[in-house]
Amino acid sequence: MNEQQQTLWEFMQQQSDKLLTQTLQHIGLTFVSLFIAVLIGLPLGIFITRKKQFSGPVLGVAGVLQTVPSIALLGFMIPLLGIGAKPAIVALLLYALLPIIRNTFTGITGVDAAVKEAAVAMGMSKWQVLFKVELPLAMPVIFAGIRTATVITVGVATLASYIAAGGLGEFIFGGISLNNTNMILAGAIPAALLAIIFDFLLSRLQKLNIKKLRTVTTDLPLLLLLLSSLYFIPSAYGTKLKAGFTPEFMGRQDGNLGLISKYGLKIQTLVINDAVMYKAAYEKQLDVISGYSTDGRLKAYDLVVLDDDKKIFPPYYAAPIVRENSLKKFALLEKILNLLAGKINDSTMTALNYKTDYLHQSPERVAKEFLVANKLWKPARNGNDGIVRIGSKIFGEQYILASIYSMLIKGYSNYDTSTKTGLGGTKICFDALTNDQIDFYPEYTGTGLLAILQPSPKIIDSLTHSKDETYNYVQKEFETKYSIKWLKPIGFNNAYALMMRKKQAKDLKIKTISNLKRFLESK
Amino acid sequence: MIKVQKLSKHFGKVKAVDEISFEVKEHENLILLGTSGCGKTTTLKMINRLIEPSAGNILIDGKNIFEQSPEILRRGIGYVLQNNGLFPHYTVAENIAVVPQLLKWDKKRTEKRVAELLEKLHLTKDYLSVYPNELSGGQQQRVGLARALVADPAVLLMDEPFGALDNVTRSKIHAEFKALDELKRKTIIMVTHDVQEAFELGDHICLMDQGKIIQDGTPAELLFKPKNDFVKEFLKEQRLLLEFKTSTVKSLWHLLSNEEIKGLGPGILVNYKDDLWTVLERSTFFNAERLNMMNLENKEMKTVSFESLMSAFYQYQKGDSHE
Ligand SMILES: Nc1ncnc2c1ncn2[C@@H]1O[C@H](COP(=O)(O)OP(=O)(O)OP(=O)(O)O)[C@@H](O)[C@H]1O
Ligand SMILES: [Mg+2]
Numbered sequence: 001m002n003e004q005q006q007t008l009w010e011f012m013q014q015q016s017d018k019l020l021t022q023t024l025q026h027i028g029l030t031f032v033s034l035f036i037a038v039l040i041g042l043p044l045g046i047f048i049t050r051k052k053q054f055s056g057p058v059l060g061v062a063g064v065l066q067t068v069p070s071i072a073l074l075g076f077m078i079p080l081l082g083i084g085a086k087p088a089i090v091a092l093l094l095y096a097l098l099p100i101i102r103n104t105f106t107g108i109t110g111v112d113a114a115v116k117e118a119a120v121a122m123g124m125s126k127w128q129v130l131f132k133v134e135l136p137l138a139m140p141v142i143f144a145g146i147r148t149a150t151v152i153t154v155g156v157a158t159l160a161s162y163i164a165a166g167g168l169g170e171f172i173f174g175g176i177s178l179n180n181t182n183m184i185l186a187g188a189i190p191a192a193l194l195a196i197i198f199d200f201l202l203s204r205l206q207k208l209n210i211k212k213l214r215t216v217t218t219d220l221p222l223l224l225l226l227l228s229s230l231y232f233i234p235s236a237y238g239t240k241l242k243a244g245f246t247p248e249f250m251g252r253q254d255g256n257l258g259l260i261s262k263y264g265l266k267i268q269t270l271v272i273n274d275a276v277m278y279k280a281a282y283e284k285q286l287d288v289i290s291g292y293s294t295d296g297r298l299k300a301y302d303l304v305v306l307d308d309d310k311k312i313f314p315p316y317y318a319a320p321i322v323r324e325n326s327l328k329k330f331a332l333l334e335k336i337l338n339l340l341a342g343k344i345n346d347s348t349m350t351a352l353n354y355k356t357d358y359l360h361q362s363p364e365r366v367a368k369e370f371l372v373a374n375k376l377w378k379p380a381r382n383g384n385d386g387i388v389r390i391g392s393k394i395f396g397e398q399y400i401l402a403s404i405y406s407m408l409i410k411g412y413s414n415y416d417t418s419t420k421t422g423l424g425g426t427k428i429c430f431d432a433l434t435n436d437q438i439d440f441y442p443e444y445t446g447t448g449l450l451a452i453l454q455p456s457p458k459i460i461d462s463l464t465h466s467k468d469e470t471y472n473y474v475q476k477e478f479e480t481k482y483s484i485k486w487l488k489p490i491g492f493n494n495a496y497a498l499m500m501r502k503k504q505a506k507d508l509k510i511k512t513i514s515n516l517k518r519f520l521e522s523k
Numbered sequence: 524m525i526k527v528q529k530l531s532k533h534f535g536k537v538k539a540v541d542e543i544s545f546e547v548k549e550h551e552n553l554i555l556l557g558t559s560g561c562g563k564t565t566t567l568k569m570i571n572r573l574i575e576p577s578a579g580n581i582l583i584d585g586k587n588i589f590e591q592s593p594e595i596l597r598r599g600i601g602y603v604l605q606n607n608g609l610f611p612h613y614t615v616a617e618n619i620a621v622v623p624q625l626l627k628w629d630k631k632r633t634e635k636r637v638a639e640l641l642e643k644l645h646l647t648k649d650y651l652s653v654y655p656n657e658l659s660g661g662q663q664q665r666v667g668l669a670r671a672l673v674a675d676p677a678v679l680l681m682d683e684p685f686g687a688l689d690n691v692t693r694s695k696i697h698a699e700f701k702a703l704d705e706l707k708r709k710t711i712i713m714v715t716h717d718v719q720e721a722f723e724l725g726d727h728i729c730l731m732d733q734g735k736i737i738q739d740g741t742p743a744e745l746l747f748k749p750k751n752d753f754v755k756e757f758l759k760e761q762r763l764l765l766e767f768k769t770s771t772v773k774s775l776w777h778l779l780s781n782e783e784i785k786g787l788g789p790g791i792l793v794n795y796k797d798d799l800w801t802v803l804e805r806s807t808f809f810n811a812e813r814l815n816m817m818n819l820e821n822k823e824m825k826t827v828s829f830e831s832l833m834s835a836f837y838q839y840q841k842g843d844s845h846e
Contacts (some may be wrong), residue, residue: 118608121573122621122670123598136612 011182018171023190025166028468029085030153030194031227033092035150038224039180042095042142045104046130062098062168070095070159075276078163083244083272083285086164090156096149096158103145107138140206145204154195158187163246163275163280172270176245176425179451183251184427187262223313244272245288247426252448253457254464255290255496258312265517268502274395278303281501292316293497294346296353296396304505305497305510314446314464315494317471320405321448323433324483328390330439332413334487337440339408341488349397349492356396363396367403378411385414391441393429397494397496401442411487426451434482446487448474467493524549524677524710525570530579531734539565541581541734542780547727549553552711554725556718562734564605570712571600583678588633598625599699601671601709605682607663609655615641616651618656622674637780640669643703661692669683672705679706681713685720722765730754743769747840763764767800771834772816773797778835779816788812795819799836802827 014018037429045430048055065073073094077087118245119133137140157200161169166225171187175179205220249255250271259265272280280286282301291298320337323482327334344352355361371377388409392398399421406417420438428448430439449455449463449470463470475486498513510516525547532540539560547553555563558596568574570581572593581588588596609618616637623633641648644665657665664684671679685693698705701724715721720750722742729739730753738750746762746769749755758765770797793802805828806814815826827835 112608112611114604114606114608116609117573118602118604119621121571121593121597121604122601123596123625124621125594129624131609133612137610148797519549 002438005495006372008012008182008185008354014188015171019186019190020409021164022168022170022431023186023194026154026168026191027227028159029088029092029157029165030150030198030226033089033157034096034146035098035221035224036089037093038146038221039151040093041145041149042104042208044097044448045101045110045142048105049108049134051229052488059098059102059105062101064276065094066098068157071162071273071275072323073210074163074273075279078276078279078285082283083163083270083276083280085165087163088160089165090418091158092153092156096153098146099148099152100142101145102139103148104138107141107145108134110141111137113159122465143202143206143391147199147206150198150202151195153438154191154198158191159273161247161271162271163276164272166271170247171272172512173425174251174271176427177206179425179427179430179454180251181427185323219317230351231246241267241287241516242285243267243269243288243290244276244277244280244291244473246267247271248275248448249290254312254314254446255459259498259513263513265513266522267516267520281499284501287500287504290333291497291499292397292494294349294353294397294492294494296350296357298499299354300358302502304497305499306504306510306516308497308507309512309514311465313423314460315470315493316446316450316495317446317467317491317493318442318444319441319471320487321433321478321488322485322487324479324485325438326438326439330386330413330415331467332415333388333409334485335353335441336408336412337405339412340404340486340490342491343376344491346492349494352400353397354401363399363403366400368405370400371404376408380410381408381414383410383414383416385416385419387416388440389438390417391423391432392419393426393441394421394424398442402492405440405442410497425491429523433484443486445470445474445486445489446495448478453481524551524583526580526582527536527566528567528580530581531559531568531577532568532574533577534559534563537735540569540576543731543734543736544740545728545729545736547710548711549710550708551704552565552724552726552727554721555641555712555731556716556721556725556728557731558716560601561731563642563716563731564682567682567712567714570680570756571597571602583657591773594624598622598674598675601674601676603664603667603671603679603681603684604712605830606684607667607687609663609666609670614652614654614656615646618666619669619724620672621670626674636673640673640705643705644669645699645815646711647754660687661696664688664696665727675710677710679709680709681711683714683716685717693720700724718761718765722768730757764800766836767803768798770799770839772799772802775832775835775839776825778838779831779845780826780832782827782828784813784828786812790815792816799832804830 018365029057031429044058048058070091074087075093077091081087115133116129119129124132131475146273156171157167158169163171168187171183172191173487175183175187192396246254251257277286277289278291278295278297278301281303283290291303306489312357322333322337325357352366355366356363368377390402390405392402402419402421406419409415409417420432423432429441430452433441450460453474471486471489478486498516500510505511508519511517526546527546528734529542530540530544531538531542543566546555555566557563565574569576572588609619614622619635619637619640623636637651637828638648641650646662646665650662651672652659655666658666663720664687685696697720704836713724725742727740728742730737731744734755738745738754740748742765744756746758746765749758772793789807789809791805793814793816795817796819801813812828813826814829814832815824834845
């Protein structure tokens, strides 16, 4: 434990530059959004107290906006506003809007009608009633709304890193994908602290007596503006092409680090989430992205894989990994899972992925069609012999594999299944497995090697050129370290790959990563 | 001073106020009296345009109030709300200074005026910086009154200003109210549903029912010349008390004759202008057997027993109500 803390501290010290920029970006991002949200929400809230017929629709729309999943909202923003700061701020302010509008509305409508009437009866004009009576009396409630909005925004701002807007999310999501606890904590702890500190400060403001509140009310916009200015768009050096890499790719030896050290590639790079990356490339917001070689979106968005001529991306052969205890408990399980061994090659997998990612067919349908076509399909049996828990990471390919396995298990045994799909990144999925939350999930040899086992660079170098050696190594190590068994590979290799738009690659005559480097260096 | 002509207010089908007309002379105190929901508040609010009437006219000092800007009109009319409506975020001083601030008085003038009013209303300076929620109900009503009086408006509208008070506090405030010199120079319209209060404070009473004025007259007229059964019924419960309060020694003088009273009990001097209620209170207090009274007009003296005073009163009552 002590060692863990120390290494976290070391990590933070070592990454202090990044940590500081990310924290400042995070604060800035939070307050730009909050500032604009107050500028919009407060007048809108006041407006709907005057025109009550609009209160239902306005609050309804703001409420619906808040229920849109963040990543979806960010996705919608890309065609409209591109990637980076603008869409992130817009998305954040949309989330912050509801509590501000709602509390302004309830705060003002909650002011004692007799007091309002007294103000009118004294001879105050509409504006005087608003500024001298309604707003001051509603202020504690409005403040509570701003407080809620602040905490929400600090939280959601971690997602800004999905679309290359920076913030502490870079560490958090990078850490989750890389199975690096220190990195997760280095992002999560400051983010949580920010939420707690801002909440505390605002709660103090809220409790100030009404008199002092008046001065605070006038100073607050200034303060917000000041904090907002902390946000500056990460100043990257400009190059002819722009790359967008996932946080996971950014931190990996077999990712961006390898691109730099082995290829000497220098390209302006943004950190972005995998869910929006392909679309951003398609929309010409990005030119080069890090992807997976079997991703269906490759086909959907008309992208092409650049050849890894120096072999820095290790093999990523997929195979189910199972708890040994589960294999004992479900005697038929190993045989059933191996039914799929060697059955799916790269192009088959890409085609299956294309069906879900682009044609939006359900993973179940795709799975069933595949099994029927390969004569593996059998109808489900009674399923009263225990439940096999299947896990999957949060992307289409894993959903398809999980569905296929589920159908095989139900068809070839009396086991029932429960699927826990969408277990985030590698770390979450693997932790679920070791903690007996699931019985198995499909994993990739490269991920097992680099993200979970993390052996010395020497061992990695000696293994990654060969598919079989990598497989044998992870199989042996997993068995001894975790009592987890790698079953036979499914067949395809979902390795990392750099991709570009087909047309652009063709126009620039870029086929390999070395071509790309040469193009970037040419004048 | 204030003329209300054929004033009506309809809320949908409800005729809250139905073609009422009345007039208040300068420095007079008019009471709008009636049961809950009869339209008193609505009438009052139309006078400072908190409610716009459906029909009718209101003149103050001969000027049509609907031709003025409502804000300017309201700054010239003191208004005491049914439940005081003090601003909870303002101190007592700031609450009282609302209208001076709107009228852009300078600071010194406002401060001086606030201090003066506080003293007249028997609140010490310590209360200046206190917030309304720290005041008792009675104190809040005084502040509400001070706020309405601060700019010395010629017209004062009061909606059940003493509504939330217990009886003891209320009669104390009534006494202060009557003694307050500021109020003697004002034309006041006051709403109440308390018959006693109406009789005690009003020069004139409009008894209302279902949006209409049933009778408009002095307290004595309402008591002794009720227009119809509704008026009689309305005053029935407190009739005796009210009659005691509205009949003075002066009004009974012609029915009283000097008597020789034997006995050793004490005698008291009774004021010619006092009402019978006061006489009753004093004589029970002193356990008096002889009431000595003097006609202030011709200096004639009479001594009577309490019993003779009462029989004179019953005679007076019969005679008057049979007229
Ligand atoms: N804004 C309104 N909308 C609809 N009806 C109203 C409105 N205000 C008052 N009324 C109705 O008008 C009638 C008179 O109301 P008003 O407030 O003048 O009564 P009030 O004599 O002051 O009663 P109280 O002694 O209870 O204060 C009532 O029947 C009331 O329900
Ligand atoms: Mg009323």
